[in-house]
Amino acid sequence: MTPRTLKIGRVERYILDELEKGPIHMTLLDPENFTIASALRVAKASEEAGSSAIMVGGSTVSSQSEMDQIVQALKEEIDVPIIIFPNNVQALSRYADAVWYMILLNSVEWYYVIGAQMQGALFIRRYGLEAIPMGYLVFGAESAVSAMGRALPLPMDKPKVVVAYALAAQYMGLRFVYLEAGSGAPSPVPASVVQAVKSSIDIPLIVGGGIRTIDQMKRTLDAGADIVVTGTMAEKGEDALKALIGVVKNYTRSGKRLD
Ligand code: 1GP
Numbered sequence: 001m002t003p004r005t006l007k008i009g010r011v012e013r014y015i016l017d018e019l020e021k022g023p024i025h026m027t028l029l030d031p032e033n034f035t036i037a038s039a040l041r042v043a044k045a046s047e048e049a050g051s052s053a054i055m056v057g058g059s060t061v062s063s064q065s066e067m068d069q070i071v072q073a074l075k076e077e078i079d080v081p082i083i084i085f086p087n088n089v090q091a092l093s094r095y096a097d098a099v100w101y102m103i104l105l106n107s108v109e110w111y112y113v114i115g116a117q118m119q120g121a122l123f124i125r126r127y128g129l130e131a132i133p134m135g136y137l138v139f140g141a142e143s144a145v146s147a148m149g150r151a152l153p154l155p156m157d158k159p160k161v162v163v164a165y166a167l168a169a170q171y172m173g174l175r176f177v178y179l180e181a182g183s184g185a186p187s188p189v190p191a192s193v194v195q196a197v198k199s200s201i202d203i204p205l206i207v208g209g210g211i212r213t214i215d216q217m218k219r220t221l222d223a224g225a226d227i228v229v230t231g232t233m234a235e236k237g238e239d240a241l242k243a244l245i246g247v248v249k250n251y252t253r254s255g256k257r258l259d
Contacts, residue, residue: 009098009130009131009132010097010130011053011081011083011097011098011130011132012098012130012132012175014081015052015053015132015204015227016204018052019204019226019227021252022251022252022253023221023225023226023227023228023248023251023252024052024053024226024227024228024248024252025046025050025051025052025227025228025229025230025244025245025248025249026051026052026053026054026055026083026206026227026228026229027042027043027046027051027053027054027055027229027230027231027234027241027245028055028056028057028085028183028208028229028230028231028234029042029043029054029055029056029070029074029231029234030056030057030058030061030183030231030235031056031057031058031061031066031067031070032058032060032061032066033058033235034070034235036069036070036073039070039073039074040073040074040077040078041238042234042235042238042241043074043077043078044077044078045238045241045242046234046241046242046245047078047079047080048242049241049242049245049246049249050245050246050248050249051080051245052080052227053080053081053082053083054074054078054080054081054082054083055083055084055085055100055229056070056071056074056082056083056084056085056093056096057084057085057086057087057091058085058087058183059087059143059144059145059148059149059183060087060144060148061086061087061088061090061091062088062090063090064090064091064092064093067084067090067091067092067093068093068094068095071084071093071095071096072093072095075095075096075097081097081098082095082096082097082098083096083097083098083099083100083132084096084098084099084100084129085100085102086099086100086102086116086120087145087148087149088116089116089119089120089123092120092123092124092127092129093127094126094127094128094129096129097129097130098129098130098131098132099120099124099129099130099131099132100132100134100136100176100178101117101124101131101132101133101134102133102134102135102136102178103117103133103134103135103136103169103174104136104138104149104151105135105136105137105165105168105169106137106138106151106152106153106154106165107138107149107150107151107152108150108151108152109149109150112149112150132175132176133173133174133175133176134169134174134175134176134177134178134206135165135166135168135169135170135172135174135176135177135178136178136180137154137162137165137166137169137177137178137179137180138151138153138154138180138182139153139154139156139179139180139181139182139185139189139209140153140156140181140182140185140209141153142182142185143180143181143182143183143184143185143209144182144183145180145182145183146182156189156190156193157190159192159193159195159196159197160196162179162193162196162197163196163197163200163201166179166197166200166201166205167200167201169201169203170201170202170203174203175203175204176203176204176205176206176227177197177201177203177204177205177206178206178207178208178229179193179194179197179205179206179207179208180208180209181208181209181210182209182210183208183209183231183232184209184210184232185209185210186210187210187216188207188209188210188211188216188219188220189207189209189210189220191219191220191222191223192223194207194220194223194224194225195223195224197224198223198224198225198226199224204226204227205224205225205226205227206225206226206227206228206229207220207223207225207227207228207229208228208229208230208231209229210232211228211229211230211233211244212230212232212233214243214244214247217244217247217248218247218251221247221248221251228248230244
């Protein structure tokens with residue numbers, strides 16, 4: 001009997017195709033900070049500006065019905081994929097296109113390394129959600145994600161340690177690595193760390209947390225981020241968000257990363 005080969009799903013294929021053109025932007029909406037109407041408004045503006053996907057999630061999301069309502073509404077109006085960015089099992093919504101199937105690699109808690117993933121697995125199958133395997137690395141001790149996920153915060157000034165984790169993610173077969181400074185972090189993941197990781201791995205690199213200015217966005221892209229995520233700026237009005245998305249689109253158009 002020949003083993004069945006795992007197929008890459010529709011959303012992951014779309015992300016990889018988008019990345020062929022250059023780095024991309026994803027907009028993160030925390031359902032706790034939006035009404036359905038405001039989420040739709042921001043998601044539409046993001047899509048128009050060229051954001052490649054809408055991620056839905058937040059560190060303190062605890063209501064599955066709230067997730068369902070917002071994801072279902074987004075699904076009806078938005079064309080780019082809606083991807084769950086789960087903090088826990090109850091964040092899974094059957095209405096989404098995919099879920100980042102993430103392992104908080106630097107958590108000291110069994111639950112965030114494999115427990116929640118195991119508990120969510122049967123729901124993911126039942127809902128027919130596409131699971132996209134990703135290694136998640138959290139910096140900084142002050143963020144909600146660090147506290148909720150019991151992360152042993154990664155040092156910002158020791159790129160080698162972060163590279164070791166990122167390589168481990170790749171060797172384990174995870175298909176994306178996410179460097180997370182924490183939502184609303186005072187500063188983004190340093191360019192030196194992004195650069196060190198990017199030059200060491202072959203899988204796409206996601207960077208998020210604390211990116212608020214055009215300059216921070218440019219530095220993150222210059223350092224080699226493939227996917228940049230902004231959440232807090234999505235809550236500050238469409239104009240600021242569109243400007244940040246514009247930086248990513250211009251970057252791609254300028255052909256800087258088409259080598
Ligand atoms: C958080 O990386 C994301 O999980 C986005 O962070 O809210 O700081 O943009 P911000």
